[in-house]
Amino acid sequence: MKQFMKSAAIAATLVLTAGISTNAAANQLDDLLKQVKADRVSVAKLDKKREQEFLSARADKQSLLNKAKADLKAEQARNARLTKQFADNETMLTTKEAELEAAKGDLGEMFGVVRRASGNAYGRIATSIVSAQYPGREAVLESLANAKEIPVLSELEELWFAMQTEMTESGKIAAFEAEITQLDGSKSSAQVVRVGSFNLVSDQGYLNYNDDQGLIQPLGKQPAGGIVSEVSPFLASTSGYSPLYLDPSKGQILNLETQKATMEERFHQGGAVGYVITVVLILGFLIAIERLVFLGSIGAKVKSQLKDTSSPSANNPLGRMLNVYNENKNIDAESLELKLDEAILRETPKIERGINIIKIFAAIAPLLGLLGTVVGMIGTFQSITLYGTGDPKIMAGDISMALVTTAMGLIAALPLILVHSIVAARGKSIFHILDEQSAGIVASIAEKEKQ
């Protein structure tokens, strides 16, 4: 039923369209037929042409293939030839190497010996101060030590020559002109004396040979004065023998010396406490000197007065006491004694003044040293708290303050104690003359006058 309905609808449509355009459609179809016919002819032509092109290309490719095949054959032949040649060469190389080994013989051992010897010599000669006088010897040694081939005769001669020079020169004292590089970088030329392979000296004192840069430099800090003072008479002497301090470690001890603190640096390590101790010492000494001068002059005057009691002078204590007697000749003994005691009381403070201050200073100085010790130790423990105990160099500064102040306290105390005992003895002797002997002197004068 459904099929039927569909066919009926199509038939109806065809009938409708056919009825509308029958004339126009007949013309167009003819044209199309003509066109198709013409096209078929041209396409056939084109196909023919392409076929011919393919055919000719096939011929070309065939010849290419043939050529490539021929090439392959040729290369394979060459490969075979070269492989054979390589194998032949390999065999020949082995033979030749064996021949070479046989020919070298002992020379191979010599190669090792030369390398070792020149390596040793390089180490010694490069750091030796002889190189300050003869620079540039180490270059040939270095190349010998690193060489991969057997050295030639001229190189061997160089090695021999360098070693011989080192040996001969290390036994000589030689003077030569050299450029000295100062610590600030400026350069100057000067006469340098080399003592064996131990030390370089010039009028600037001991010199250091910097082998890294090949420079002659003065030491950062010269050793103690007594050691350096031998240098200039040594430089001045032209014959005979002259003493000189040598550094047998070839500069190491001198370099250690430069790290030591000088007395001045030590003094400043004491810090504020150290300065206070110095002030105490200086003040104590000034007072002691003043006392010694004063007591010395008084003592001398008293001594001369003792020898001549008949003419008392008012410029010394004893004379003034004798004057007291001369003014009160007629009073009784008891009153005279009282007068003399009074006079002694007047004189005593002048004589005893200042002596106790020296004693106090002598007692204070070690106490100040102890204070410095404690302050330094506090600093030490602070740095231990901050940095731990791993590096002793960090603690060293404070410890040296602690020790230096202690030492300074003792240095101040010892002479002050000694000087106090001297001053006190002087003062006491004068005081004894006034206190215990003046009455006796007065009595003996009075006895003489009564007779």
Add this chain to the structure above:
Amino acid sequence: MLYLIELWETVREFLATGGFVLYFVAFALFLMWILMIEKYWFLAAVYPKMKSDIVAKWDARTDTTSWYAHKIRDAWISEAAEVLNARMLTIKTLVAMCPLIGLFGTVTGMIMVFETMATQGTGNPRLMASGISMATIPTMAGMVAALSGVFFSSRLDAKVKMAKAKLVDSLPHH
């Protein structure tokens, strides 16, 4: 002779290990003993004559009881005591100073030790040993010097006091 040279070498070695402070100790010891020997010699040889002179002068006097006589006697005793006591204070001071000098040596030695530690580190105890011997030897030397002085100086002090007391006793009021 050889023995002396050996002895001298021992002393030199001792001084070298102990450092420069030993020279101060040696100087103090030397001065102390010179003064003490001088005092002993004075007490044994010079003083008896002085004493007998004073006693003879006193015995020759007719008046020994007046105020004048008393004062003259006191003056003579004081003069004698002055001579007897001369330099005794210095001797005692030197005895007291010896341990202090030793202590000074200890401190300088320790400074050396710490300086070595600062420049060389603590790796090598041998380097520090020289500083330590410079610290300990002067201490010991100072102690020995002081001990050698303490006994004899106190004996000397007692002798001087005794001599003065005997002088006072031998000047009676008659």
